[in-house]
Amino acid sequence: MMLIGRWRQPCCNASFLCSLGNFVEHLPLPTSLSVRPTRIQGKSVYAVGIRSSSYFEALNSRQQDQIRLYVDTLHQWNQKMNLTAVTSVDEVMERHVEDSLALIPPINHSYSSNCSGSVDSLSVVDVGTGPGLPGLILAAACPGWKVTLMESMKKRCDFLEHAVDITGLSNVQVVRGRAENLGQDVSFREQFDVAVARAVAEMRILVEYCLPLVRVGGLFVAAKGHNPEEEVKSAERSMQLMGGSLLQLHPVKSHSPHGQRTAIICLKGRHTPKKYPHEPGTPAKSPV
Ligand SMILES: C[S@@+](CC[C@H](N)C(=O)[O-])C[C@H]1O[C@@H](n2cnc3c(N)ncnc32)[C@H](O)[C@@H]1O
Structure with missing residues (x-):
């Protein structure tokens, strides 16, 4: 223009x-x-x-190099094990990297408007990170953040350890386990300023995985598709039980072919009652 x-x-x-x-x-x-x-x-x-420009183009050359190295490594490992359904490097850049980076503006905006503390030094947990999405990309783009990649599958954690090693990212830790268990562990429970999750579970279940990990006054940000209203509505009660409330549905535009996406932003206002999260396997059947 x-x-x-x-x-x-x-x-x-x-x-x-x-x-x-x-x-x-x-x-x-x-x-x-x-x-x-x-x-x-x-x-x-x-x-x-x-x-x-794309979010990727807006990064500095060191950050771009780290992300390219990660994407190349993901591409190589994906030939041997199923880490992502997206197979070409270009597609990973377009679908996964842009989608992940597009979460940064809504996180920054919502956190600085509603939470205390600096947005430059957040502790972030990515629940069900899979091959490191969006967490590893956020860590490369925001070196002041401390990012915990939480993943239950061993082979994915092996890949994540290798990816962290090869990219030299010093602000990332990989934690293997289920969010339902780690949410009851004092080392993780209510320890994070922000929890993020992308493509892990429906919102009603996701809030039980993620909100127990967030400190009171922090945020849970779920990356969802174009029209998440129904899903959000069915998660309202669950959100309240976990001590959270819906802050906003933040439209996220990216160059990704996914087109318009939505960041669902929840604010944690109260401590999560001790009985949550439930044991693995039970939340879907629970009265929540
Ligand atoms: C479909 S993948 C999505 C990965 C990534 N977030 C993305 O956007 O591509 C979902 C991942 O979440 C992990 N996962 C599912 N439930 C989990 C739980 N309760 N705790 C930890 N990881 C979980 C699975 O092992 C899987 O790797």
Whole structure:
């Protein structure tokens, strides 16, 4: 997109640039702005270029290298074991990496508006991370965050350990186990500022996996599809029982072919009663 405006000497209008900056900040995708003086039909004008890039392009070169290395490693291991249904490197970049990075703006926005503490140094748990999505990508993009990748399957944890090793990410720990058990373990229960989960379970069950891990005053962020309203409605009671409440359904736009996605944001307002989470296998059948 290109805007043309009149060029004022000695520099272009500061308040105009300021409002342009505010406008750009509210665009759903990372956006770069360029302003350059030029002449059109003998008149001095300034040309403002606005270009939206992918979330990946907005990262620095070290972060991009770490993510590329991770994606290559995932691609190699995926030939031997089933880590993801997405098979090509390009598709992993488009579907998984962009989808994961697209969660950062809603997390930052919701956390800084509703929670205490700095958004730059969050402790985050990714429940049912599988091959490290979105957690490992968040760790690469936000080096100030401490990210715990929680996964029940051994072969996936072996891959995660290798991926952490090869990318040199020092802000990640891999924890093998089921969220229902680890949610009763004092080392994990109510220890995290933010829990995230993507493609793990329906919302009613997911809140029981995730909210017990979140500290009072923290957030649970579930990455879901386009129209999650029904799913959220059926999880309302479960959310309350776990000490949480729905904060918002945050539309997430990304370059991913998934198109429009939704980050369901829950605020943990009270301690989770000791009886939750249930033993593995029981939540779906519970009265919750
Ligand atoms: C479909 S995969 C999704 C992986 C990843 N989050 C993604 O977005 O691609 C779901 C993963 O969650 C793990 N999982 C399911 N239930 C779990 C639980 N209760 N505790 C820990 N991990 C769980 C499974 O082993 C699996 O690796």
